[in-house]
Each structure stands twice: as C-alpha cells, then as structure tokens.
Amino acid sequence: MTTADTTGGAPTGENLDKLTANLRKVEELSERLTKVMTHRSMHNEALDGPNQELFQKAASAYWTEALRDPAKVLEHQLQFWSKSVTHFVEAQQALASGKLTAPPDPGPSDRRFANPLWDTHPYFNFVKQQYLINAAAVEQALDDVTEMDDPEKRRLAYFSRQILDMMSPTNFLATNPDALEKAVATEGDSLVQGLENLISDLEANNGELIVKLADDSAFELGRNIATAPGKVVFRNRMMELIQYTPTTKTVHKTPLVLFPPWINKYYILDLKEQNSMVRWLVDQGHTLFVVSWVNPDAAYAGVGLEDYVQDGYLAAIEAAKAITDESQVNAIGYCIAGTTLTLTLSLLKQRGDTSIKSATFFTALTDFGDQGEFQPFLTDDFIDGIEAECADKGILPSIIMARTFTFLRSNDLVYGPAIKSYMMGETPPAFDLLYWNGDGANLPAKMAMQYLRGLCQRNELATTGFDLMGHHLTLGDVDVPLCAIACETDHIAPWKDSYRGIQAMGSKDKTFIMTQSGHIAGIVNPPSRNKYGHYTNTDLNLDHKAWAEGAEFHDGSWWPRWGKWLKSRAGAQMPARDPGDSAHPVLCDAPGTYVAIKAKP
Template identity: 75%
Template sequence: MTTNSSDTGQPSAEALARMTENLTKVEGLRDRLTAVLANRNTHQASLDGPNQELFAKAAKAYMQEAMTNPAKLIEHQLEYWTKSVTHFVEAQQALARGTLSAPQDRTGTDRRFTNPMWEKHPYFNFLKQQYMRNSEALAQAVEDVEDMEPHEKKRLKYFSRQIIDMMSPTNFLPTNPDALQRAVETEGESLIKGLENLISDLEANHGELIVRLADEDAFELGGNIATTPGKVVFRNRMFELIQYSPTTEEVHGTPLVVFPPWINKFYILDLKEQNSLVKWVVDQGYTLFMVSWVNPDASYRDVGMDDYVLDGYLEAFAQVKKITGEKRLNAVGYCIAGTTLSLALSLLKQRGDDTVKSATFFTALTDFSDQGEFQPFLTDDFIEGIEAETKDKGILPSIVMARTFSFLRSNDLVYGPAVKSYMMGETPPAFDLLYWNGDGANLPAKMAMQYLRGLCQRNELAEGGYDLCGHHLVLDEVDVPLCAIACETDHIAPWKDSYRGVQKMGSKDKTFIMTQSGHIAGIVNPPSKGKYGHYTNKDLTLNHEDWLAGAKFTDGSWWPRWEKWLRKRSGAMIPARIPGEGGQEILCDAPGTYVAVKARG
C-alpha cells in the first residue's frame, strides 16, 4: 500500500484521495449518528444498573470491616501497592536497558490479550499487567465485604465484575494494539467501517445499542435455516401450528407437539439439516407438530400466563387431536415453555383430562428458590423498573432481555463482538446460532410481570401453588410419565434447580438426564457430532450432588436415549400422516409467518 510520494516524503495523491474519501464518509456518518440519537427510544433508567443503595451498603460494610479489622485492610492495600510499585520499577528498568521489551509478566493468561504486543511491548504490557492487578484488587475488596445479606453480596459481585470487564484496555482504541494496527494498515478505513457498524446497530434498535452478533444478510428463514418441510395447519392470535411432512412410510400413532420458549424463536431446534432436532425426530418416524409463538406488540399488553395456557397449550392440544384423530399426545416444553407445560398439566389433572400421555422438559425450571445468575436482576429495584417499562410500552421489549442475557457473558457477547465490529471494522460472522440469538421476541406486559413476580421472585408454583385460570396449580399434580433434560453448564436454568423441580413433581415415572454443555449446545446436540455426553441415574430421591456422584456417564448425544424412552409411549406404527390430508386447511408453508416478525425496540 503506497502512502507516501517516493521523492518528497509527502503523502501520495492516492493516499490523499483515500483520506478525503474517508473524511467525506465521516460527515455523512455524523449526520446519521445525530439523527438516530435525536430520535432514540428511551427506557427506564433503573434497567441500566442497580440503585445506589447497593453500593452504599457495600461501602458501609467495607468501612465497618476496616474499623473492626484494620490489619486485614492494610495488608490487602500494601499487597496491591507493592505489586503496583514493583511493576512500575520493573518496567522502568526494562526501558533503561535501552531495549523495547517488557518486564516479566506474572499475571497469567487471558484470551482477550492474545496479541503478542501485550507480552512484548512495554507500553501494552504495562497496561495489561496493571489492569489485571486492579481487577484482582477490586475482586478481593468485594470478597472481603462481610456485613451484607448473601443476595446483596451476590449482586455486588456481579456488578463489580461488570465494571472490571468494561474497563479492560482491550475495549478502548488507544490501548488496543489490534485495533491500532488495523487502523494503520487500512489508513483509517477500519475505523470508518466500525463507525458504520455502530450507527447501523443503533438504527436497527431505535437508538439502543445492541451489538449485532451475526451477519443478518447471510440467512433466510425457510431458505438456509428453518428448512425442514412442513405446513402451517392452524393459526390463532397466540401461535401458528406447524405440522412437519413425514420422511418415513410409517409413523408412531401418538403425535408429538413441541412448545418452544416464546422469549426466542422456535427455529433453534431447526437451524440447519445437520443439527436439526426437528428433522431428526421426523426421521425417527414421529408425527411432529411445532408451536410458533406470535411476536407480540403493544396490543398484547393484557395477555397473561392464562392466555398462553388456554389459547396456547390447550388449543394446540385440541388441534393436534383434531388433525390426527388421536385422543392422546406427547408434549415437549423448552425453558419457560417447560415451566408453563407443568402449569398446563396441573390444570388438566384438575379437569380430569388425560390428553397428555407423557411430558418432556428441556432445561425447564419449576422451582426458582435458587435464582442462579439471574438473581441480580430479580430484586425489587430491577423488577420495578421492568414493571414501569411494560406499563409504558405494553411489552417487555426484546432488547431488554437481550441485554440481560448478554451481560451474563459480557466479554463473549458484548465487549468482544463490539471491539471486532466497532474498532476493527469487521463484518459480523455468518453464524446461524448467533443470528438466532439476535432474533428475539417481545413479552406481553401482563405475562412478563406474572412470570417475574409470581414464579421467579415468589416461587409460588414450588412453594404452595400458583393461581391461574381459576385454579390453584401445584407441581405434585404433574403426574404423567416425564423425562427431563438439563444441561451441566446451563447459566439460565441450572441443572440442579431443574432437578429439584422434577423431584417435586408427582409422577411415579420420572427420567432425568443431565447433558454436558449449556442451555443451547446441550440441547442441540445431534448424535452425528459425537460431541457431548450425558449422565443418568434412576434414583431421584438423592440430592443433586449425590445423584451426580452416582450417575453413569455415556458418551454422545442424549437424543437416542430420549427417543427410546419416547418410543415406548408413542403407540403402534401407522401409515405416515401427510399435512392437509382429510381436508385439513393448509395456511402456508413452514416455517410460517409469525416467526418472520422482527422485534426491534
């Protein structure tokens, strides 16, 4: 790349032309940025962080500790000062030797600092080492706070971790060697592209900054994702019902209906042919129905959990029975849809309705006594902020949930992608899982608050019962044969909490499987990959630690084990059912229309 005239040392005409072009772009981008910020949709300020009371309590507790045990505080301060001063002296000595080298680095490795300059260049190494020491000191200070309630201490740890992650030198252009090198190599073009990416993300979310994780232009619903053939055979205000086309000459008589979470889109189970649970189930000889939930707008503000049960679950059951002519069916609920499936089963029990022959729960919580990593967001200040937001907008916008989930893994889902997109000017990758992750759905105002207050905060279903649809619903009345799959590293529905809820269910026929990996990869784990194994133990009377200690580990996917369990409860083989046969109306091809509705802002 020619940047200077060979005879004068001045920038070449070509370089000046590129610079002028870049400056012209800046003018246009500035106008776009001003416009999007001027018309930015606002949200409740309380959703951006905890109220100041948390930090005030922490400061008070820290000062009390300093007064009652000053030696401990002084010891930690001296340790931090000693490390910092020693680091400074070693850096000075390295420079005094006249070589551009860094002193010995004792801070360990971190995948944010993979560029060799973090280790070899004295400036960047000094920044990295000092950041690591500052992080350690802050984490230790939080750990030393003792006079706080456990749930407040947990929140303090979470939000202090967010501050530590945010302040990483990799997140700022002057202290990120990768971004600086790219800017020099591209004569600033990477920064222009980064600014374009930033403004595009702001425009896509009405001024809210949500980092785009995937190249949205690389995917088409029904084109290269969500491609399993099927037909939409029913639609109401809550969902579309997809019946998938058979791939076998015969199928099991008992149909299977899957309820995905309405926080996200159903096609996580049908991303592509190689890892599609939908296709795999159809290929095993089952008549499979999928519920595709509506993506609600403000007109759904008064839709509650009862609407999801009555107009969602029970209506889907009725339609599947009508279409197939069967009196009974098997049901699957994933995440919040599994929680709600347990409510529907208790309701059916009280009504004397045996429609559901068996139930499968994918990473579903029914006992929220341990709120896990979501505990920082389930305190009154945040819930009150969400309540104000839903009253204002009629929905809990998908971007609120997206931010919450993302900051549970902030380096992977916020700062890392932001650096690549905004400072390096890179186009987000064409990654189907990340595309799905960014294709969220809104929640109706009433439903969101019922779920957060009654189920998450007060844990009513597991502790006495949950009032819904004119009934008092309890876990003990979930007495159909059930299979629950939980994931070992799930940070959304921890496996031990899922296990505890299953223990409280009334069924005498229970199977519990704990698969390796997390909330998504643990479920979307096709046998062909041979990637993650799973644990089983028939004794569900044990606490979760003893259950795992006595569990048998099996290599490979849990899908075949579950299918074997399902097969025993799915009846004799019959001729395959074709969507639309018997005069059933076909509304459109899969994946339908509801799944295509985007939730922006």
C-alpha cells in the same frame, strides 16, 4: 501501495485522496450518529443498573470491616500499593535498559490478551498488568465484605465484574494493539468501517446499543434455515401450529407436540439439516407438531400466562388430537415453555383431562428458589423498572431481554464482538446460531410480570402454589410419565434447579438426564456430531450433589436415549399422515408467517 511522502509529512497523491474520502465518510457518519442519538427511543433508567443503595451498603460494609479488623484491610491495601509501585519500577527499568521488551512474567493467560504485544511490548504489558492488579484488588475487596446478605453480595460481585470487564484495556482503541495494527495496515479504513458498523447497529435499535453478532443478510427463513418440510395447519392470535411432512412410511399413533420458548423463535430446533431436532424426530417416525408463537406488540399488553395456556397449549393439543384422530399427545416444553407446560399439566390434572400422555422438559425451571446468575436482575429495583417499562410500552421489549442475556457473558457476547465490529471494522460472521440469538421476541406486559413476580421472585409454583385460570396449580399435580433434560453448564436454567423441580413433581415415572454443555448446545446435540456426552442416575431421591456423584457417564448425544423412552410411549405403528385434514386445511408452508415477524425496537 501509496506514493512516497516528499513534503515533510504532508499527505500527497493516493494518501491525500484516501484521507479526503475518509474524512467525507466520517462527516456523513457523524450526521447519522447525531440523528439516531437525537431520536433514540428511551427506556426506564432503572434497567441500566442497580440503584445506589447497593453500593452504599457495600461501602458501609467495607468500612465496618476496616474498623473491626484494620490490620487485615491495611494489609490488602499495602499489597495493592506495593504491586502497583513495583510494577511501575519494573516498567521503568525495562525502558531505561534501552530495549523495547517487557519485564519477565507476562501474567496469567486471558483470551482478551492473546496478541503477543501484550506480553512483549513494555507499554501494552504495563497497561495489561496494571489492569489485572486493579481487578484482583477489587475482587479481594469484595471477598473481604462480610456484613452483607448473600444475595446482595452476589449482586455486588456481578455488577463489579461488569465494571471491571467494561474497563478492560482491550475495549479502548489507544490500548488495543489488534485494533491499532489493523488501523495502520488499512490506513484508517478499519476505523471508518467500524464507525459505520456502530452507527448501523444504533440505527437498527433506535439508539440502543446492541452489538450485532451475526451477518443477518446471510440467512433467510425457509431457504437456508428452518427448512424442514411441513405445513401450517392451525392459526390463532397466539400461535401457528406446524405439522411436519412424514419421512417414513409408518408413524407412531400418538402425535408429538413441541412447545418452544416464546422469548426466541422455534427454529433453534431446525437451524440446518445436520442439527435439526425437527428432522430427527420426524425421521424417528413421529407425527410432529411444533408451535410457532406470535411476536407480540402493544396490542397484546393484557395477554397473560392463561392466554398462552388456553390459546397456545390447549389449542395446539386439541388441534393435534383432532387431525390425528387420537385422544392423547406426547408433549415437549423447552425453557419457559417447559415451565408453562408444568402449569398446563397441573391444570389438566385438576380438570380430569388426560390429553397429555407423557411430558418431556428441556432445560425447564419450575423451582426458582435459587435464582443463580439471574439473581442480580430479580430484585425489586430491576423488576420495578421492568414493570414501569411494560406499563409504558405494553410489552417487555426483546431488546431489554437480549441485553440482559448477553451481559451474563459480556466478554464473549458484548465486548469481544464490539471490538471486532467497531474497532476493527469486521463484518459479523455468517453464523446461524448467532443469527437466531438476535432474532428475539417481545413479551406481553401482563405475562412478563406474572412470570417475574409470581414464578421467579415469589417462587409460588414450587412453594404455596400458583393461581391461574381459577385453579391453584402445584408441582405435585404433575403425575404423567416425564423425562427431563438439563445441561451441565447452563447459566440460564441451572441443572440442579431443574432437578429440584422435577423431584417435587408427583409423577411415579421420572427420568432425568444431564447433558454436557449449556442451554443451547446441550439440547441441539445431534448424534451425528458425537460431541457432548450425558449422565444418568435412576435414583431421584438423592440431592443434586449425590445424584451427580453417582451418575453414569455415557458418550454421545442424549437424543437416542430419549428417543427410546419416547418410542415406548408413542403407541403402535400406522400409515404415515399427511399434514392437516378437512377441518384443518393447510394454511401455508413451514416455517409459516409468525416466525418472520421481527421485534421492533
């Protein structure tokens, strides 16, 4: 409650005190903003957008189209002009009627425009409708461009969409009714808190704007996430190896070694008890080892894929074999760790080493012939920029990768959270998945370029072969029993590309499962949730479209189906094993020490 205004509009009483306090806060925040932007860390400019050549080609192609078919281009221009003028006239008529109502036909549904004022208030409705008209005109112009190669056109479409998303009226205070209503209701407190949130995010990332998606103060590793009981039983410069405490009296003889991606932390598979794959696998009677990768700094600049194979995969497999006194392990590779598991399998095949009994791949790409949504970032101008960044810093900083991944879903992972945090002053939610998403890791310079140039750009593993550790590695070398799980709506590792790589492998015993949902939710899909179903088809000779058309749908999680597959390859039962042995003493409790190392911006 505030005191009444008796001075012709001047603030008095509580209003004046609040205004003074807010102005003082704004002054302090302005000083912090100046400081952080003055000392911000810089990155290579090539990482901020495509070079001008792309847009020059687009303009040239558009005008070539205009000369070849001027009537078509003129028709589209006239449609845009007509819609814009008609829209303006309708808005004027609505205002002239004396009623504060928008014209009929509020336009297409869009989550960004959920506030009723976008449809009922003539000002906000006009702004929304004109934005949608402009966006449609740009998209039509893109469709009309025919004198560009398909990869370039896809790239143009991606960056044009980024510009359109950035220019949405919801992203500006003056044209966002939610933010304006909140500012009025809180007497400006929301804007001050929003500025505090913005500057805090800038300070946390040395001037780089990365929107915080989760309240990181709500989580602590080992307390309320990554809590499955286990012990670190091996450590080297590349990884810590965690052996989990058994929960069954007997276990399968063949141990299970899980290799998570090193772009993020392993605990995506152990967020909480209800959805922990780690706990589920232990409950199924497996002696489970999980690799927790180091978060590299500049000292790791010369570390390559060969180091991940030698000091990661091979070291972990040898430790697991020694601790369990077994000659073979079953291996799992998730995302980039699945790609590298393929390299390891080819290497072991050529060496005559049968240490891996079976392999499971989670959302793993081995054939990068179709680069999907990452295609805009795999052209030479971007990769050259990444190479320069790596040469300068010795690593590909986690912040660069985080920005790339989030802009693939910019409205959900950038602009939406930014509006809530910076315009409305809201605290990010206490969401464990988003906390994990923000807990990224750096990549060593050498490894990053091997992956981007050799595997992604040149697609060597699926075509000519990939040279590593004195061997020429190919997909055809992979001949162990394998099971691959891909996700139907995965935008990072599209299922059809994962399927194509599995088809090229030399194994005679292959199982392919496509689960509903995406890169994370499709994998972290415990049976207890009964949320996403999955598809199976035993004929892997079909192309991906025919495979999907002939696939059988199954309700529920794919975990039990895979669990049966794994059980048949896990050996007989024996008394449960405690973590470690005399040669591999317990070093510390899970989740270990490497997982706690944060990526420094």
